[in-house]
Amino acid sequence: MSEPTEQARLSYAWRVLSVVSLASILIALGSSSLNVALPEVVRHFHASATAASWMLLSFMLATTVLMVVFGRLADMFGRRSMYLWGLATYTGSSLLLGFSPDEWYVVGLRVVQAAGGAMLLTNSAALLTDAFPRRHLGRGMGIYIASFSVAQLVGPTLGGFLTHRFGWQWVFWYNVPVGLICLAWGWVTLRRTEGSARDRGIDLPGNLLVLVSLGGLLFGLSQAGDRGWTDPVVLGGVVVFAGLVPVFVRVERRSRHPVVDVGLFADRVFGLNLLASFLSTVARMAVVLLIALFYQAVHGEDPVSAGLKVLPLSVAMMIASVCAGPLHARLDARVVGLLGNVTGTAGLVVLLLCISADAGYAPICGGMVLVGAGAGMFMPATATALLDELPAHRVGIVNAMRLMVQNAGVVVSNALALSLITSPLPAALRPEVFAGTLSRVSPADVGHLVTGYRLTLGVLTAVSLLAVLASFGGRRKAGRQDRRSRPESLASTTG
Secondary structure, eight states: OOOOOHHHHHHHHHHHHHHHHHHHHHHHHHHHHHHHHHHHHHHHHTOOHHHHHHHHHHHHHHHHHHHHHHHHHHHHHOHHHHHHHHHHHHHHHHHHHTTOSSHHHHHHHHHHHHHHHHHHHHHHHHHHHHHSOGGGHHHHHHHHHHHHHHHHHHHHHHHHHHHHHHOTTHHHHTHHHHHHHHHHHHHHHSOOOOOOSSSOOOOHHHHHHHHHHHHHHHHHHHHHHHHOTTSHHHHHHHHHHHHHHHHHHHHHHHOSSOSSOGGGGGSHHHHHHHHHHHHHHHHHTTHHHHHHHHHHHTTOOOHHHHHHHTHHHHHHHHHHHHHHHHHHHHSOHHHHHHHHHHHHHHHHHHHHHHOSTTOOHHHHHHHHHHHHHHHHHHHHHHHHHHHTTOOHHHHHHHHHHHHHHHHHHHHHHHHHHHHHHTTTSOGGGHHHHHHTOHHHHOGGGHHHHHHHHHHHHHHHHHHHHHHHHHHHHTOSOOSGGGGGGSOGGGTSOOO
């Protein structure tokens, strides 16, 4: 049977891209829209501050832990089947979430929803890599990444609108028709693929260590607001994480099918850019949630108004992502990533300096624009720096690592921010922040919340400065001239 022509491959590749991009928009909308709708969900269930935090954190933690597991299962049993199961799981759990009887059902079903999202996210880049001719892969990846920016642009505003007009349930239910359309289109479009019969295996100890270590850290961070940072439970979570990291590295070095290929970190440039990606994500990902909560808890605004307030960040991110293409033609991707981190750090400094109960919107908007523009420059540049020049069979593996590290950054960012902003408040008032009612319940304590915001933004700014340093250290191009010095694991499969 003759090989398909490049034109035929390209025609199929664009159809695959339409499936993958629609699914990525679905997932990004599902995560970002709840950020604005969270106060309404908390009020409906009279949820505690811990439950409110875990409505967001459970999704992020489960996605991070399950991503590599489902990527491995897809290698074994076929990407098409895993992708379609992911769409069905995500859509079904979205339907059930709207019927949740209490807040902990929301948390549990968010884990199921995250499992569906992990099946989709971990296979998207691999599906595109298989479908696109090599010289067109960059265009396909660029559009795929841009689809996330579009969803992040629409998500907060859409979540606020649906919650205000139709109720919090529609933050989940609107996923159902979109998911069904995507499932039908994927069923028709994606070709059947066979799994690998010769090389099957899952790194069960590695995945359990990720779950326990990262779960311990997140649980400790989530309790810091209620118990204080010196409480044994909080310190215990941090100690569990720190103690298991070297154990994890040792286990991964001996594993035939590692969750993380630690050999990749022998390349200094690769390691520093991955570290910069993690730190940058920690520094910026909580900003939309923080500002949306600020205008509801401090100013008493409704979800629609708060969603519109954070819109400039996503607009700036989308515009910067589009405009970064011509910049890549003139500058090395790592230099563009460094400029993005510097810009985002400047935005956090602006927010730190201007945040107050009576602050005007203009300086806060300016800070958000800088944060969004920095993220829009950094994300595609770093993805290009990490994935460019890899053999086609390594793109999916390295991309799974990149996504896992980035997702871990999202989890830590939100857990850290949610713990810090409420730390100056009395424990009894902390749920009122997540419900968006603090300014009505206790106006005198708004000043304490602003103190929490300053503390949080100060910590995020410090993390962003570390991301700048990591980007600066990893700016040397690891291109053709030093490819021979790269570790063997970059040029060969790990199974």
